[in-house]
Amino acid sequence: MTESQGLAIVRAVLGADWVAEYRFAPPRKWRFDFANPQRQIAIEIEGGVYTRGRHTRPTGFLRDIEKYNTATLQGWRVLRCTPQTFAELLPRVRDLQIEEDRCV
16 A cells, blocks of 8 residues: 555545654654644554564664654644454544544
């Protein structure tokens, strides 16, 4: 799945407010795979789970901890998935958005 295909899927399920590669902590170069800046919800797709990719090797894992903790301290909700569980996560995020809208 390309970034543009992923964004099309995210927007189809979650709405047009979602963007790809959102930089949330300048001057750091960290980016979320997909984010809704107004709601401060982000989706991170963790690749290489079974191939010892960057996210599962020690240095990459430690950098991800720093990134996710910084995001949380800034008020972001970061939802993590694998490429295989990406489609399963989207309806749950949609339900979260619906629940938030009802509470406003």
